[in-house]
Amino acid sequence: MELISKITLILDLTTFLLILGSTIVGVLIGALPGLSSGMAIALLLPFTIYLEPNQAIAAMAALYCGGTFGGSITAILINAPGAPPAAATAFDGFPMAQNGQAGKALGMAAVSSVIGGIISLIVLIIFAPTLAKIAYKFGPPEYFALAIFGLSMLASISSKSPIKNLIGGLIGLFVATIGVHLTTGISRFTFNIDELFEGVSFVPVLIGLFAMSEIFVQASKSELLLERIKFSAIKLPSLTEFKNCGKTILRSTGIGTFIGILPAEGGTVSAMIGYNEARRWSKNKENFGKGEIEGVAAPEAANNSATGGAMIPTLALGIPGSATTAVILGGFQIHGLRAGPYLFEQQPDLLYTIFYGMLLANFIFLVFGLLGAKIFSRISLIPRGFLWPSVFVFCLVGSYGLSQSMVDVYIMLISGVVGFFLRRAGFSPAPIIMGIVLGQLVENSLAQSIIIFDQNLFMFFTRPIAMTFFILTFLSLFYKPIKNLLTERKST
Amino acid sequence: MIKKIQSLFLSFALIITSFVGLGQVATIAVADDFPSKPIEVVTHAGLGGGTDTTARMLLIRTRKNLKNNAYITPKKGDGGNKAMSYVKSKPRDGHTVLAITPTHLFRMARGGAALNIDDFVGVARTTVDPIVIFVNAKSPYKTIEDLIKAGNKKPIKYGGTNVGSVDHISGLIFAREAKTKIAFVPFEGGGAIMTNLVGAQIDAAGLNLDEGKDQLESGELRVLAVMADERLSALPDTPTLKEKGINASFATVRGVVVLKGTPADRIAKLEKGFLKAMAHPVYQNYLTGAGLDASSVAGSAAWDAEIKKIYKEARAALVSLGLAK
CATH class of the missing domain: 3.40.190.150 (Bordetella uptake gene, domain 1)
Structure with missing residues (x-):
């Protein structure tokens, strides 16, 4: 087996240490809101020219893996997703930490991330050249149908009232319209603020809606009624709990790998759809949003399998499957390397180094995540009076650090205040985030489809993949009412 | 007490870590007058x-x-x-x-x-990086003239980045100078344009050579012309628009x-x-x-x-x- 013998590629000390270091740096950077793995790789790019090309690329890939996992840590502990793909992890991860189950949530996040990550890597090494072609089958009409399918779960994404979820989704979609419209070049709701022309940046909104509004919620609670979280919070999940999440993890891995392959979408959409589907098929639907462990397993397996998925078109076609892989492709250029079909035929060693580098990264963050879970989960034991003020600093710096812009800080603060009042009024942040994540995709892909179809929307019927998603959407919306209607008829 | 110190320490650690990577690296200025x-x-x-x-x-x-x-x-x-x-x-x-x-x-x-x-x-x-006009290799357009002729019957679906960008303007100027018509389809970036061209969602696109190089070599895309005054050393057989009497050079x-x-x-x-x-x-x-x-x-x-x-x-x-x- 060529594949197995190639493991020697990463077994020399320098490469091993590089991968170890990159993974840990990735986890830490991923955990800090406002700093992303893509940013870290971009900043480190010029320094990698002093490394062997194989080592440099393996280090970047490892950092990417670590960064995707790292986001879950802060999402669970302080409701501040360290990176956008971890947004869905906060939906249930943070309530779990509040219920004194931080260790369980962190442990589950680590294990499901690793399972998702490893399966997607195996898919990458075996099927990449074949699967990469899926990227070509997805044009704007298919993306539009996929996004509509994602939005079909809006009403039921959280256990709050469906009407409020829909309103929340609309708020998200509205926020996504801010900025210059892709196909007409007209600027909308920008009020001549330069920063808004390219749209509201997602990270400050995320930090505001989750962490900042949480600070207000915590501040409004009376200190006297405070119940200290018990020390048992650092317990890891039991074997049965892992087993119960098995199906969810596998389903999310499939979803994540597939969506990861699509060049326009990455970990964030994967995690959202993974979460949606977990809720749809779960026996404990009612518990979602209140601290359901499956609600942590699903997005984490999905967003980490999306890293392997995103590497498929990146390596096999030279088309980046996500923002971070775009930067990794930049790394190829700096080293005079090229991704694409040639990589598989002419430079198998580079390919195997990436594969083993990412595999190793997964095992490193498994160990780091499980050992760390016991340590990190102690953060949930910190008294509120100490913890939340420091989270506030974290929010400010994180949103500023993204692009060194005060406008982002204002966006974060506004989202925090708006998020607080929406939460008091019984809204969940989940549908709002979903609306923002899918909003631009829905709008741009529809506008592009209209031009491609010569303004004839019936042309959607000529696209089998798009129609499949439309039918799934229809079924997911009307399956229940139709079934109810039929049983009612029978009984009368 | 120990727990309190521990938690104090943790909250400080949180604050400090949040500053990581933000500061620009400051160096000691050299005594020379500039810089x-x-x-x-x-x-x-x-x-x-x-x-x-x-x-x-x-x-x-x-x-x-x-x-x-x-x-x-x-x-x-x-x-x-x-x-x-x-x-x-x-x-x-x-x-x-x-x-x-x-x-x-x-x-x-x-x-x-x-x-x-x-x-x-x-x-x-x-x-x-000059803009190169690419088409799908399976398309009937073998030369730039084929594309121009086809555009006269039905606007060419021409991919590029956002409206008002050099891609957009160069496409419009090409159409005007070549007396043909395009329907501009904006995409989010070069990768998306290339994918949609290989997937035959659009007819043609203006890309930098590097953005379509792999697909050109693997035979999925074809180049018709370069928007430059002189031919590219990497594409010696591809004519420039200028040679064809079309005044549209963009890079x-x-x-x-x-x-x-x-x-x-x-x-x-x-x-x-x-x-x-x-x-x-x-x-x-x-x-x-x-x-x-x-x-x-x-x-x-x-x-x-x-x-x-x-x-x-x-x-x-x-x-x-x-x-x-």
Whole structure:
């Protein structure tokens, strides 16, 4: 087996240490809101020219893996997703930490991330050249149908009232319209603020809606009624709990790998759809949003399998499957390397180094995540009076650090205040985030489809993949009412 | 008590870690009169994009040549206007440099930008990447004439990046000069355009050679013409539009500029530092990796003339297309 013998590629000390270091740096950077793995790789790019090309690329890939996992840590502990793909992890991860189950949530996040990550890597090494072609089958009409399918779960994404979820989704979609419209070049709701022309940046909104509004919620609670979280919070999940999440993890891995392959979408959409589907098929639907462990397993397996998925078109076609892989492709250029079909035929060693580098990264963050879970989960034991003020600093710096812009800080603060009042009024942040994540995709892909179809929307019927998603959407919306209607008829 | 100390420590740790990576690295200024402090290069693009990566590769050796540190400040927003208004607020002492692209030039040409073309002095050109017209290899368009003829019957679905960009304008000018019609389909970036062209969602697209090179070599795409005055060394058999009598030469050019009023000896010093950095193998290897060659690099005089020429053409094009007053 060529594949197995190639493991020697990463077994020399320098490469091993590089991968170890990159993974840990990735986890830490991923955990800090406002700093992303893509940013870290971009900043480190010029320094990698002093490394062997194989080592440099393996280090970047490892950092990417670590960064995707790292986001879950802060999402669970302080409701501040360290990176956008971890947004869905906060939906249930943070309530779990509040219920004194931080260790369980962190442990589950680590294990499901690793399972998702490893399966997607195996898919990458075996099927990449074949699967990469899926990227070509997805044009704007298919993306539009996929996004509509994602939005079909809006009403039921959280256990709050469906009407409020829909309103929340609309708020998200509205926020996504801010900025210059892709196909007409007209600027909308920008009020001549330069920063808004390219749209509201997602990270400050995320930090505001989750962490900042949480600070207000915590501040409004009376200190006297405070119940200290018990020390048992650092317990890891039991074997049965892992087993119960098995199906969810596998389903999310499939979803994540597939969506990861699509060049326009990455970990964030994967995690959202993974979460949606977990809720749809779960026996404990009612518990979602209140601290359901499956609600942590699903997005984490999905967003980490999306890293392997995103590497498929990146390596096999030279088309980046996500923002971070775009930067990794930049790394190829700096080293005079090229991704694409040639990589598989002419430079198998580079390919195997990436594969083993990412595999190793997964095992490193498994160990780091499980050992760390016991340590990190102690953060949930910190008294509120100490913890939340420091989270506030974290929010400010994180949103500023993204692009060194005060406008982002204002966006974060506004989202925090708006998020607080929406939460008091019984809204969940989940549908709002979903609306923002899918909003631009829905709008741009529809506008592009209209031009491609010569303004004839019936042309959607000529696209089998798009129609499949439309039918799934229809079924997911009307399956229940139709079934109810039929049983009612029978009984009368 | 121990627990309290522990939790205090943890909250401090949280605060401190949140500062990681934010501070710009400060260095001790060398006693020489210029540069007396680190050089700030202002970009308009996100981290890891072409402009950002080019600037970073440029700075690796520039630091050594100018014997001072150099760093990048990204100021994203409004087609480079945010970067321009930031540069405007800085003293004209050569310590602030703007990484300029056609995006800035087209933004100025549309009117209402913070700075005017006459406010800049070109220092050096870093990359030149002409726009190449690609079609799907399975399409019936074998030559540029085929495409032009087809466009007369039914507008060519022509992919590019956002409205008002050099892709868009070059497509429109090509259509006007070749007397054909296009329906412009904007995408989010070069990767998306290429994917949609291979997937036959669109008929043709203007891409940089590198963006479609792999698919060209694997036989999925075909090149019809180059929007340049001279043929590309990498595509010796592909005609230019100019040869075909179509006056549409457009390229993604990148370079660095400073504000007018910066002392001439400082501009010369910067130019020398940049040119030496770009002659170094570190930068040359990067160019090769990006599918470009040494002809990308040019000095102050040539680059200054070029940005003014591009601006003039962009302005004329936008006015004639009714996109600027």
